[in-house]
Amino acid sequence: xxxxxxxxxxxxxxxxxxxxxxxxxxxxxxxxxxxxxxxxxxxxxxxxxxxxxxxxxxxxxxxxxxxxxxxxxxxxxxxxxxxxxxxxxxxxxxxxxxxxxxxxxxxxxxxxxxxxxxxxxxxxxxxxxxxxxxxxxxxxxxxxxxxxxxxxxxxxxxxxxxxxxxxxxxxxxxxxxxxxxxxxxxxxxxxxxxxxxxxxxxxxxxxxxxxxxxxxxxxxxxxxxxxxxxxxxxxxxxxxxxxxxxxxxxxxxxxxxxxxxxxxxxxxxxxxxxxxxxxxxxxxxxxxxxxxxxxxxxxxxxxxxxxxxxxxxxxxxxxxxxxxxxxxxxxxxxxxxxxxxxxxxxxxxxxxxxxxxxxxxxxxxxxxxxxxxxxxxxxxxxxxxxxxxxxxxxxxxxxxxxxxxx
Numbered sequence: 112x113x114x115x116x117x118x119x120x121x122x123x124x125x126x127x128x129x130x131x132x133x134x135x136x137x138x139x140x141x142x143x144x145x146x147x148x149x150x151x152x153x154x155x156x157x158x159x160x161x162x163x164x165x166x167x168x169x170x171x172x173x174x175x176x177x178x179x180x181x182x183x184x185x186x187x188x189x190x191x192x193x194x195x196x197x198x199x200x201x202x203x204x205x206x207x208x209x210x211x212x213x214x215x216x217x218x219x220x221x222x223x224x225x226x227x228x229x230x231x232x233x234x235x236x237x238x239x240x241x242x243x244x245x246x247x248x249x250x251x252x253x254x255x256x257x258x259x260x261x262x263x264x265x266x267x268x269x270x271x272x273x274x275x276x277x278x279x280x281x282x283x284x285x286x287x288x289x290x291x292x293x294x295x296x297x298x299x300x301x302x303x304x305x306x307x308x309x310x311x312x313x314x315x316x317x318x319x320x321x322x323x324x325x326x327x328x329x330x331x332x333x334x335x336x337x338x339x340x341x342x343x344x345x346x347x348x349x350x351x352x353x354x355x356x357x358x359x360x361x362x363x364x365x366x367x368x369x370x371x372x373x374x375x376x377x378x379x380x381x382x383x384x385x386x387x388x389x390x391x392x393x394x395x396x397x398x399x400x401x402x403x404x405x406x407x408x409x410x411x412x413x414x415x416x417x418x419x420x421x422x423x424x425x426x427x428x429x430x431x432x433x434x435x436x437x438x439x440x441x442x443x444x445x446x447x448x449x450x451x452x453x454x455x456x457x458x459x460x461x462x463x464x465x466x467x468x469x470x471x472x473x474x475x476x477x478x479x480x481x482x483x484x485x486x487x488x489x490x491x492x493x494x495x496x497x498x499x500x501x502x503x504x505x506x507x508x509x510x511x512x513x514x515x516x517x
Contacts, residue, residue, distance in 0.1 A: 147174040147195065154178030162196070162205070163187040169194055171223075177203045177230070184210035188219040198229030207234045207242070207262075216243035216262070224251040235262035240287040243267035247275060249300075254280055256498075261285070263292045265310075270299035270322070279307040279498045286314030290344060297321040299351065299383065306330050307500045313343035315369070322351040324384050327486065329356070330494045330512070334363035337399055342367035345375050345408070352377035352387030352414070356481075359490035359512045361455050363397040364404065372408030373398065373429065381412045388438075390419045392473060392488035395455050395512040397448065398429045407432040421473045421488060424457075424465070424511030442470025444510045454496065456513050465509035490514070 151165045151173060152158060159165040165175050166187040173194055179201030186207065205217050212219050216235040232244030243264040245252070249271035258281045259265030265282040268275060275297060282294040293316035297303050303326035310318040310333045318333040328347070335343035346362045349355050355376075364373045373396060376389045398404050406429050407418065415435050422442040425431070431440065450461040457465065473488045492500040493513055507514050 146172060147193070148172040150174045150176065152176050152178075154180070161185045179203055181206055183208040186210045186212040186217050188212055188221055189225050190221040190223050191225075192223040194223065194225045196225070196227045196230065202231060203229060204231045204233060205244075207236065209236075211235065211237045211242055212246075214238065215246035216264070216267070217245065219246045219248060220250060220252050221248050222250045224253075226253040226255070227257060228255045229257065231258040231260065232262060232265070233260050235264070237263070240289060241267065241292055247273070247300075249273045252276070254278070256280065259283070259285065259294070263287045264296050264316075265294045267292075267296045268298040268300050273300045274302045275300060275304070275323075277303075277305045277308055279500075280309075281498050282308065282310040282318075283312045284314075284341070285312075286316040286341075288314045290315045293317045293320045294343075295319045295321075297323050297326070299323065301325065303328070307494065307498060308332070309334075309496065309498050311336055312338060312341040314341055315344060317345045317348045318343050319346070320348045320350070321353075321355070322349070322383070323353055323355075325354045327356045327358070328360060330359040330490060330492050330500050332361045332494050332496060334361060334397075335365035335368065336363070337366050339367065341365070342369055344368065344370045346373050348375040349377065349389060350375060350379035351383040352381045352412075352417070353384045354386050354388050354390075354481075356390050356392075356486055356488070357394060358390075358392045358488055359493060360394045361397075361494055361512050362394055363455075364399055366399050366401075368400070370408070371400075371402070371404040373404070373406055375408035377413045377417065378408055378410040379412065381414055387414050387417050388419065389417060390477070390488060391421075391423055392419075393422045393490050393507060393510065393512055395424045395451075396429055397426045397451070397455070399448075400428070403428040403430055405430045405432070407436065409433065409436055419476055421470050421476060422507065422510040424509075439476055442468065442473070442510055444468055457509070457511065462509060465511070469507065469509055 171192040175196045176199045181204040235242040244259040244262045247268040251274045253276040255278045285294040294310045303323045308331045333346045416438040419439045427445040
């Protein structure tokens with residue numbers, strides 16, 4: 112069979128904007144290129160039997176369609192531009208089965224730009240206990256509708272810049288157990304955009320660790336649940352500071368967590384990036400411990416006035432950050448654990464009581480440069496379990512992540 116060649120392959124144009132919140136609710140504006148010159152097909156009865164074979168044949172602007180099934184030990188690396196790998200006919204499972212690429216994991220994205228959709232990455236392990244489903248070195252990586260399960264790391268990036276976009280993807284049961292591997296570990300890249308994802312059940316590591324210069328983490332569920340085997344440290348960690356927009360997320364700290372704080376910011380460094388600001392807006396945060404624990408871990412390196420908090424909903428045993436760290440604290444409300452159901456939906460009584468307390472016009476608290484770039488603190492979608500989102504029918508009515516009362 113010969114390669115199928117096209118000069119243009121129509122695809123759906125996707126936007127990363129609050130106006131398309133049901134598709135890509137990450138509160139920024141971006142677009143995905145669409146033209147592919149070549150289609151390669153992978154499967155038992157196709158020209159390419161493995162993804163590795165297709166990766167060697169692929170040039171820039173190639174669409175790779177992978178038939179449903181399990182591909183055991185099918186590890187490889189990518190360095191081309193404008194590559195799209197997608198599952199067809201059902202789920203594609205990449206099970207490392209003891210194999211790894213160059214000591215890094217199942218896939219390495221060395222450079223270029225790659226998009227992947229509909230693939231499950233499982234059981235990545237390497238000799239240094241830092242194996243990743245995808246190791247992203249530099250370039251641009253977009254991950255949609257995928258799963259990362261039982262790896263040492265889900266996605267692990269380098270420190271050479273680049274952009275990572277993750278949408279509607281599950282990360283679970285990750286971590287070697289030494290505290291150095293995480294569900295998602297983003298190094299010192301330029302940008303992370305994460306939306307509609309479910310990160311859960313980390314072994315000693317974090318549900319999200321991010322050293323990026325800038326991130327938008329919007330409408331996700333980061334909950335370690337209360338499984339005795341898994342004990343995530345932080346739910347979110349931004350150890351190098353930077354600018355981070357955290358909007359509309361459901362965040363839960365488990366009973367087993369070894370760290371009292373739920374989120375950490377700039378506790379390691381405040382000199383990597385020129386700006387250090389954490390914006391927390393419309394998040395629902397639950398501390399499942401019986402003790403009163405801090406929302407934020409800080410250190411002497413966490414800049415004064417670096418935290419903006421508006422319209423968040425916190426369990427009443429979650430302590431707010433120190434006043435010296437807060438640039439703004441408005442519209443944030445506390446609730447009793449009994450006032451949310453198991454899906455984190457407020458009770459009718461809580462919902463009604465919160466409607467009169469919301470802080471309006473919160474985008475005024477963003478710098479003009481971010482507003483001009485299309486960033487917003489106002490959610491236009493909410494997380495729907497598992498790994499999807501639903502558009503809001505109007506402006507947010509209450510504090511917290513879930514606006515539509517069911």
